[in-house]
Amino acid sequence: MARLYVLLFLAQVVLAASALIGCLSAEDGQVKALPRLVWVLVILFFPIVGPIAWFVAGRERPDGPLGAAGTAGSTAPAHRPVAPDDDPDFLASLDKRSRDEDRERLQRRQDDLRRREEQLRDRPDDRDRPEV
Template sequence: MARVWFLLALVVIVLTVYTLVECALIDRNRIRALPRWAWLIVIIVVPVIGPAMWVLLGRGGRRDSGARPARSSAPDDDPEFLRRLEREKTQQERIRKLERELADLDEPGPTDGTGTAGTTGAPPKKTEPGDGDVPDRRDA
C-alpha cells in the first residue's frame, strides 16, 4: 500500500511541476478563464484539482479564436516592404548628393600659376605653432 501512495504522490508532484512551468511560460493570449497569477496560485494551493483544471480549462488551443492566421506573401506584394525600399533608395540618393557636395568643398580652387590658391597673390598661411600673425600667440 505504501508503494501506491508513493507513486500517487510522485504523479501529483510531476503533474504540478509540469503545469506550473507550462502556465508560467505559455503565451498570454492562450490563457483562458483566469489571469496567469491566479492560475499559478490555484495550481499550487489545490494539489490535484488545480493542475487538472489548468489542463482542462486554463490553456487555450494553438491559436486564439479571434486572431487571424498569419498570411505569407512575397516581398514585392508587401506594401510596408516596398515603402521601406523607397525610403532606403531616397536615403541613398541623399547621401550620394551630400558626399558630392563635400567632395566639391574639399577640391582646391583654381590656381593663378604661382602655386598659390586664388588670385590675390597672398603668401600661404603659416601652420607652425607660434608663427601666427599676432606676436607671442601660439596657434594650434
C-alpha cells in the first residue's frame, strides 16, 4: 500500500510541476480566465484540482488537430517560425546575400583576368628582340 501512495505522490508532483512550467512559460495572450499569479497559487494550493483546472480552463489550446486555437473566433497569436532556418524571409535574405557575394567574386575575377591580359599584351615579347 505504501508503494501506491508513493506512486500517487510522484504523479501529483509531476502534474503540479508540468502545470507550473506551462503556466509560467505561457505567453500573456495564452493565459485565460485568471491572472497568471492567481493560476500559480491555484496550482500550488490545490494539489490535484489546481493543475487539472490549469490544463482544462487556464490556457489556450495549442494549434493542431486536437487543439482549439485553429477554430473560428480564436484569439491565438499567429504562427511564427521557431528557428531562423524555418523563416522564409531569413532564407530569402541568405539566398540574396549569397548571390550578391557570388556576383561580386565573379566581377573581381573578371577584372583580375583583364588586368593580367593587359599586362601580357604590354610586355615585350622575346620574338620581337633582335638576335645578337
